[in-house]
Amino acid sequence: HPTLFHKRTSDISDLISFNASLPNVTILAMGGTIAGSASSSTETAEYAAGSVKVDTLVEAVPDIKNISNVRGIQVTNVGSESLTPANVLNLTHLVLDEVAKDDVQGIVVTHGTDSLEETAMFLDMTVNSTKPIVVVGAMRPSTAISADGPMNLLNAVAVAASNRSIGRGTMILLNDRIGSAFYTTKTNGNTLDTFKSYEAGFLGMILDQRPHFFYSPATPTGKVYFDVKNTTELPQIDILYGYQGLNPKLAKSAVDLGAKGLVLAGMGAASWTNPGNEVIDGLINNQSIPVVYSHRTMDGYSDYSYNGIPAYFQNPQKARYMLMLAINAGYSIPSITEMFSLEY
Numbered sequence: 345h346p347t348l349f350h351k352r353t354s355d356i357s358d359l360i361s362f363n364a365s366l367p368n369v370t371i372l373a374m375g376g377t378i379a380g381s382a383s384s385s386t387e388t389a390e391y392a393a394g395s396v397k398v399d400t401l402v403e404a405v406p407d408i409k410n411i412s413n414v415r416g417i418q419v420t421n422v423g424s425e426s427l428t429p430a431n432v433l434n435l436t437h438l439v440l441d442e443v444a445k446d447d448v449q450g451i452v453v454t455h456g457t458d459s460l461e462e463t464a465m466f467l468d469m470t471v472n473s474t475k476p477i478v479v480v481g482a483m484r485p486s487t488a489i490s491a492d493g494p495m496n497l498l499n500a501v502a503v504a505a506s507n508r509s510i511g512r513g514t515m516i517l518l519n520d521r522i523g524s525a526f527y528t529t530k531t532n533g534n535t536l537d538t539f540k541s542y543e544a545g546f547l548g549m550i551l552d553q554r555p556h557f558f559y560s561p562a563t564p565t566g567k568v569y570f571d572v573k574n575t576t577e578l579p580q581i582d583i584l585y586g587y588q589g590l591n592p593k594l595a596k597s598a599v600d601l602g603a604k605g606l607v608l609a610g611m612g613a614a615s616w617t618n619p620g621n622e623v624i625d626g627l628i629n630n631q632s633i634p635v636v637y638s639h640r641t642m643d644g645y646s647d648y649s650y651n652g653i654p655a656y657f658q659n660p661q662k663a664r665y666m667l668m669l670a671i672n673a674g675y676s677i678p679s680i681t682e683m684f685s686l687e688y
């Protein structure tokens with residue numbers, strides 16, 4: 345439908361001419377290193393994230409016009425460490441609008457990698473659509489030699505535009521690998537092969553703009569959807585880190601400062617200290633605060649939870665968005681416990 349892709353406002357632009365035989369993909373740009381620029385082409389660590397606009401990103405990859413008509417929406421333009429749940433909720437509303445359009449085949453979200461998995465997880469749990477949603481970032485700024493952003497963006501558009509990608513939920517694409525948002529995590533602060541999904545594995549890979557999936561479309565076991573169409577504000581959920589001699593009182597302080605739920609990045613398979621557990625127990629019993637026991641280890645299954653809720657395979661940052669969405673939906677502690685346990 346040409347008219348949709350020919351609308352021009354200050355933050356929505358047609359980037360290339362319309363070709364009726366190609367699928368339409370909407371790119372929502374959040375910022376990050378993929379939109380970063382440095383003072384020299386060899387600089388890959390010191391640079392300003394979120395300084396290049398979506399139009400420029402797309403113009404740098406002319407091959408995109410051979411695979412789809414793209415429309416860019418600049419949502420934010422910041423490093424992903426600066427994004428808030430409010431920004432992610434706003435993005436989700438825009439994604440919901442886009443997937444509801446008959447002529448939109450798929451969605452690409454360009455995003456900083458530091459918190460990319462959090463946004464992807466949130467989208468995966470709130471956008472109940474078979475249309476592909478691909479969250480993409482880069483590890484090198486756009487000004488670097490061998491910048492990875494242009495190829496990642498081209499690949500992301502190719503995945504979003506492909507019928508092979510239908511029914512696979514929200515995906516994370518970097519370094520030619522396609523992972524499920526539900527399980528993919530950033531493992532290295534600097535390298536190109538940073539996104540991994542050790543236990544679950546990748547969904548597939550992309551070669552020459554052709555996505556190859558290893559399995560038929562499948563929803564991760566236990567994935568629950570939350571309707572946030574009418575949500576305007578999300579509850580505060582904080583994460584606490586586990587370590588020898590951890591300060592047990594921080595949990596109570598977090599609740600005093602407004603947390604409606606807590607996620608623990610516990611040691612090993614989610615262990616927490618005895619004095620720490622006693623404070624948590626008080627929060628659960630006296631203040632009905634849901635506390636999810638996750639793990640600071642990158643992988644593994646946490647069923648240890650003292651009197652709290654085990655996060656099983658979910659890492660703290662993904663468990664946090666699950667807990668936030670459940671509390672927002674009015675779930676009780678037993679229903680939250682059940683939601684986490686559904687996975688296994």
Ligand SMILES: NC(=O)C[C@H](N)C(=O)O
Binds near residue numbers: 378456
């Ligand atoms: N590689 C990156 O995108 C890192 C950057 N700090 C960000 O998350 O926005």
